[in-house]
Amino acid sequence: MGVTVLQQFPIVENRTGPLTIDLLTKRISALGATQQGQFLVDCETFTSIQQLGHQRTVHVLHNSEQPATVFSILETGTKTIPLATDGLFDLLMTKMNNFYTAKKQTKVESKGPRFEIGDFLVKLGSVTITQNFKGVLVEVEYKPCVVPAMCWELMREFLQGFLGSSVPNTPPAYLQNRMQEIYTPIDTIHQYLEQFTMYRKSPGMRT
Amino acid sequence: MAYNSNSVNISVEAPIENQIQEITYDGQEIYQAPLTLSESLAKYAQKIDFSRALSEINVKKESGDNSDDSKSDGDSKDAFQSNLWPWDSIRNKLRNAYQEVCVLSDVLTIAKEKRYMVLDPVQQEPIETKPMVQIYARKKALTGAASVLLTGAERLKTSQNELLRNRSTPDFHIELLRLRQNWRLKKVSNSIIGDLSYRTAGSKYAQSGMFEVTKAEEEEKSSSPPSSPMPVPAPAKSNSSLRVTVPSELQGVAYIEVLCQKDQEDLCSANINLLNSAPTTANPDVHWQQKLEAAQNVLFCKELFNQLAKEAVQLQAPIPHMVVGNQIMATVLPGIQLVIGLCHSTSSEKKSSQLTPPPSKSDHDHVLEHSLHQLLREVHHKNTHHPFPHPSSAPLGPSKKRYLAGPMAADRYELLEMTQSETLLEQIIKQAQHFFMRMRTEYVLDTIAKEVKDPLISSHWNTLNSPTQSCVKINISTHGYDAVCRTPLVIHVGEKSLKCICRDGKVMHMSYEPQELRDLIFCHINQHQILAVQALAKTMGWQFLGNSNHLGLGAVEPLGNASSCLLASPIGDRLIAVRCEPQSGVQVSVVHSPRTDFFPSRLVTERKWEHLGGQFREVRLEKMEGRNFLHKMELLMASLTSNS
Numbered sequence: 001m002g003v004t005v006l007q008q009f010p011i012v013e014n015r016t017g018p019l020t021i022d023l024l025t026k027r028i029s030a031l032g033a034t035q036q037g038q039f040l041v042d043c044e045t046f047t048s049i050q051q052l053g054h055q056r057t058v059h060v061l062h063n064s065e066q067p068a069t070v071f072s073i074l075e076t077g078t079k080t081i082p083l084a085t086d087g088l089f090d091l092l093m094t095k096m097n098n099f100y101t102a103k104k105q106t107k108v109e110s111k112g113p114r115f116e117i118g119d120f121l122v123k124l125g126s127v128t129i130t131q132n133f134k135g136v137l138v139e140v141e142y143k144p145c146v147v148p149a150m151c152w153e154l155m156r157e158f159l160q161g162f163l164g165s166s167v168p169n170t171p172p173a174y175l176q177n178r179m180q181e182i183y184t185p186i187d188t189i190h191q192y193l194e195q196f197t198m199y200r201k202s203p204g205m206r207t
Numbered sequence: 208m209a210y211n212s213n214s215v216n217i218s219v220e221a222p223i224e225n226q227i228q229e230i231t232y233d234g235q236e237i238y239q240a241p242l243t244l245s246e247s248l249a250k251y252a253q254k255i256d257f258s259r260a261l262s263e264i265n266v267k268k269e270s271g272d273n274s275d276d277s278k279s280d281g282d283s284k285d286a287f288q289s290n291l292w293p294w295d296s297i298r299n300k301l302r303n304a305y306q307e308v309c310v311l312s313d314v315l316t317i318a319k320e321k322r323y324m325v326l327d328p329v330q331q332e333p334i335e336t337k338p339m340v341q342i343y344a345r346k347k348a349l350t351g352a353a354s355v356l357l358t359g360a361e362r363l364k365t366s367q368n369e370l371l372r373n374r375s376t377p378d379f380h381i382e383l384l385r386l387r388q389n390w391r392l393k394k395v396s397n398s399i400i401g402d403l404s405y406r407t408a409g410s411k412y413a414q415s416g417m418f419e420v421t422k423a424e425e426e427e428k429s430s431s432p433p434s435s436p437m438p439v440p441a442p443a444k445s446n447s448s449l450r451v452t453v454p455s456e457l458q459g460v461a462y463i464e465v466l467c468q469k470d471q472e473d474l475c476s477a478n479i480n481l482l483n484s485a486p487t488t489a490n491p492d493v494h495w496q497q498k499l500e501a502a503q504n505v506l507f508c509k510e511l512f513n514q515l516a517k518e519a520v521q522l523q524a525p526i527p528h529m530v531v532g533n534q535i536m537a538t539v540l541p542g543i544q545l546v547i548g549l550c551h552s553t554s555s556e557k558k559s560s561q562l563t564p565p566p567s568k569s570d571h572d573h574v575l576e577h578s579l580h581q582l583l584r585e586v587h588h589k590n591t592h593h594p595f596p597h598p599s600s601a602p603l604g605p606s607k608k609r610y611l612a613g614p615m616a617a618d619r620y621e622l623l624e625m626t627q628s629e630t631l632l633e634q635i636i637k638q639a640q641h642f643f644m645r646m647r648t649e650y651v652l653d654t655i656a657k658e659v660k661d662p663l664i665s666s667h668w669n670t671l672n673s674p675t676q677s678c679v680k681i682n683i684s685t686h687g688y689d690a691v692c693r694t695p696l697v698i699h700v701g702e703k704s705l706k707c708i709c710r711d712g713k714v715m716h717m718s719y720e721p722q723e724l725r726d727l728i729f730c731h732i733n734q735h736q737i738l739a740v741q742a743l744a745k746t747m748g749w750q751f752l753g754n755s756n757h758l759g760l761g762a763v764e765p766l767g768n769a770s771s772c773l774l775a776s777p778i779g780d781r782l783i784a785v786r787c788e789p790q791s792g793v794q795v796s797v798v799h800s801p802r803t804d805f806f807p808s809r810l811v812t813e814r815k816w817e818h819l820g821g822q823f824r825e826v827r828l829e830k831m832e833g834r835n836f837l838h839k840m841e842l843l844m845a846s847l848t849s850n851s
């Protein structure tokens with residue numbers, strides 16, 4: 001498990017989602033990457049019912065990179081509580097259906113091919129909200145390192161190398177506060193949730 | 208009168224208790240059942256014996272009037288029979304008796320008058336007595352009485368015997384209690400069923416290990432010894448009042464045989480057998496404890512073999528494992544096969560072949576025997592002993608690591624690693640491979656130690672090792688010069704490879720071929736000689752000019768390179784060159800410069816040029832004195848030093 005940076009890739013006017021993925025696949029393959037299967041990250045959001053008082057939101061996320069784990073992030077309004085649990089958590093959520101109801105039309109997914117190139121792991125995900133294509137998210141993981149501050153420069157260079165100038169020079173907002181800390185899988189989940197929330201808020205495609 | 212008034216009415220009646228029919232030996236009284244009213248009446252009625260009187264009457268009647276009366280009688284009988292009155296015959300008999308009594312009283316009255324009838328005594332003729340008949344009769348009566356007494360005595364004796372025997376053999380219930388302390392029993396309707404399988408210990412083998420507990424019938428056996436099929440009637444050994452019945456497929460003796468074959472030739476074998484003195488369990492007289500243990504052993508061996516066979520079929524080995532009948536064949540190393548066989552003799556007729564052990568196959572390896580056994584036990588243990596704490600909601604079985612995989616967010620590689628586990632067969636093959644590697648290493652080291660005398664080679668095996676890894680430390684030293692130079696080597700013996708850690712910290716990996724190890728040791732012997740000469744030179748005050756471990760000069764060696772070194776005497780006038788080759792041994796050459804005498808020639812005109820050195824002359828080491836190479840070198844250096 002190394003440091004992961006999630007980057008949104010803008011879609012040009014006259015290009016569709018699959019075309020964008022194709023373009024990126026060509027670019028990364030040209031660098032010498034080999035495809036190693038597919039990946040999937042999904043997110044479902046539950047909100048507490050009125051009777052429980054102050055409204056709380058639970059985001060339940062799955063990452064195919066950690067197949068035995070269910071991640072959940074509880075937002076109480078004042079703070080967010082991340083939780084990594086066993087697969088049985090899904091069953092627990094169905095039991096709690098009466099108190100936490102799933103929001104309609106909010107299932108977000110990012111899936112696509114997964115590439116390996118040296119120490120880097122590149123995932124090209126097309127984001128869909130209930131089957132509607134929303135945009136493209138590129139995840140890059142640098143496996144040998146666990147402290148973001150030590151490898152950000154390298155990762156930025158690599159990202160800019162095949163994504164172009166759309167990659168900013170500063171690390172993502174979420175990572176900026178945690179540059180010196182040890183990176184954990186839940187940090188990846190936080191980045192995904194931030195991106196997914198933005199996709200939900202924006203109508204239509206993000207460019 | 209007063210007595211009369213105080214008189215008590217005494218009623219005399221039959222006791223309420225019933226008549227005692229029999230008193231058994233233990234003092235228990237067996238009563239007759241009381242008669243019902245009708246039964247007692249019938250009994251009393253039967254006491255009346257009318258037969259004689261009736262027959263006399265009949266005779267009289269028959270003599271009197273033959274035809275008419277009998278006819279009328281028949282008619283009347285028919286009529287009565289039609290009535291079906293049960294007391295009919297008795298009434299008839301009573302009526303006849305009454306008739307007779309009437310006639311008798313008439314006769315008596317007539318006789319009393321003495322006018323018409325006089326009663327005279329009649330002279331009776333004496334009854335002739337036959338003495339022989341009497342003797343026979345008495346004899347018969349006496350034998351009858353004697354037989355009654357004898358049977359009585361017999362019964363007393365058997366009861367006495369039983370009492371004695373019961374004192375020596377424990378009671379059935381006590382024995383059952385003991386059985387229950389060691390074996391699982393349960394009561395199913397009227398029988399006691401036990402379970403000898405390893406299921407409670409974690410086994411998942413499907414075959415059941417049920418046995419039945421019954422009470423031994425001692426009396427039946429003692430009363431009919433010829434009928435019981437006892438081959439050897441030994442009364443002393445079967446003193447148990449309890450008998451266990453084991454299913455036929457678990458009877459007999461079973462063991463697992465492990466053979467290592469090299470080109471169809473047995474190298475070593477191991478027999479797994481829990482009970483060394485295998486009892487013939489088919490024999491009914493074996494004690495139940497031994498019988499059950501043997502049956503359990505059979506079950507264990509079957510499970511072990513079943514598991515191994517299953518794995519052998521499933522495993523994808525480069526050379527596929529073979530399962531033929533009761534044998535599994537797996538290739539351990541090229542040319543060496545591991546054969547695991549299940550031997551199970553069920554019937555007692557194989558007893559003779561059992562007792563003479565199968566032709567002893569050179570080495571009986573207790574280690575393989577033990578480890579196979581241990582491996583299955585380990586599986587059993589893992590099945591029952593789940594790591595704590597158990598999540599109450601999660602299924603039992605996964606390892607602790609797997610439980611934590613979710614919350615610790617393990618990635619797919621870690622999860623994949625968790626799923627991989629070694630099967631029993633793989634483990635035993637690894638152990639066998641290690642066994643061979645160890646044997647080969649031992650052999651190589653021993654032969655080299657025998658071949659090479661000059662540097663001494665001593666090897667120390669670590670006593671603590673695992674079934675798949677062991678370690679040997681090798682010391683190369685010269686006798687008498689241990690303190691001067693010593694070359695240590697450490698060899699880790701693995702499953703299919705050797706790892707050698709050399710003196711300078713270099714790590715060499717070798718395959719299972721013994722020749723590689725042999726070459727390595729020879730190279731190190733060479734190196735040792737050169738290093739030892741250098742170390743010796745230092746102590747002798749000689750100067751060490753240079754050395755090369757891999758000399759590019761001279762003939763090409765079949766293995767390794769020649770190594771050499773150059774030494775100079777303290778004042779520098781003499782040089783010794785040593786060349787060491789793995790194949791041809793050590794060559795030593797000496798040069799003097801300047802020579803003590805100088806003859807100017809056309810090329811070398813001045814004495815100073817002599818300092819450049821000259822011709823090296825080889826020393827014939829074999830002609831020199833000294834115990835070994837280093838000793839010879841010491842003497843050589845000493846002599847060259849003193850000369851100067």
